[in-house]
Amino acid sequence: MRNLFSNFIFNIHLKWMWLRHTHTFNWAHKPLCERYKSGVLRIGRLYVCRSCLFAYSGILLGIIAALVYPTHIAELELTRLLFVLVPVVVSSYPRLYKKLPRFSQDILRFVMGGIIGIIPFLLIHSNFISGMTCVFVMGVFWRIYFHQRKIRKLHACDSCPELELPEICSGFQHQSEAVRLYEIEATELLYRTGRGFPH
Numbered sequence: 001m002r003n004l005f006s007n008f009i010f011n012i013h014l015k016w017m018w019l020r021h022t023h024t025f026n027w028a029h030k031p032l033c034e035r036y037k038s039g040v041l042r043i044g045r046l047y048v049c050r051s052c053l054f055a056y057s058g059i060l061l062g063i064i065a066a067l068v069y070p071t072h073i074a075e076l077e078l079t080r081l082l083f084v085l086v087p088v089v090v091s092s093y094p095r096l097y098k099k100l101p102r103f104s105q106d107i108l109r110f111v112m113g114g115i116i117g118i119i120p121f122l123l124i125h126s127n128f129i130s131g132m133t134c135v136f137v138m139g140v141f142w143r144i145y146f147h148q149r150k151i152r153k154l155h156a157c158d159s160c161p162e163l164e165l166p167e168i169c170s171g172f173q174h175q176s177e178a179v180r181l182y183e184i185e186a187t188e189l190l191y192r193t194g195r196g197f198p199h
Contacts, residue, residue: 010193014186021182024174027052031171035160038102054106055113062117073118074125081115081130082137088112089141094148 019026028047030036041048066073088111091097097105115134122131162169168176 013189017185017189018182021178021185022175024178031157031169032174033162033169033171035157036171050102051105051109054109055116058110058113058115059117060113061110062114064117065114066118066121070121070125073121074127076118076122076127076130078130078133081134084111085115085134085137088115089137092141092145094145094152 024045025032025047027049028040029049029052030039032040032047039050041050041053088108091100091104092108092112097108100108116138119131119134119138122128122134157163157169157171160169162171
């Protein structure tokens with residue numbers, strides 16, 4: 001039991017060490033180079049994915065709206081929801097989405113987040129059909145989206161002038177330095193606690 005507890009504490013220590021070194025870019029979701037700078041916001045030392053920031057902001061606002069105006073949310077008609085949701089989903093298709101101005105992308109992610117935020121309340125408050133329709137439309141969209149995104153990521157850095165360089169590109173320089181510092185500190189911890197020596 002003591003060994004289990006000791007291992008648990010040790011793993012927590014390692015995890016905390018990893019987060020301390022990597023938290024600045026964990027939520028960027030993109031390389032930190034000029035090519036992707038429009039999709040990443042910098043807040044102090046923290047790099048944040050712009051799309052995720054607007055999506056989660058929308059989710060939060062949707063939840064707040066549902067809590068403050070539960071009756072209004074419950075009475076939303078399916079046609080009105082689809083009138084908003086369908087254009088947002090269609091415009092968010094990767095090949096279309098990437099061609100839109102950054103401001104339009106932000107609005108799309110924010111609105112989609114807002115709809116996600118109110119879906120649980122639609123399902124709970126006697127508007128089950130509207131809620132399930134939104135879930136279905138969103139489910140189909142995300143399935144297509146992640147498939148397309150996977151393909152796009154394979155070619156995301158094509159034609160980048162740094163692609164053929166032997167050293168780490170500028171988009172991952174910050175990350176590599178942080179991981180290197182983590183590895184040094186983690187190795188020191190392993191040897192200091194005797195876990196780095198063969199039994």
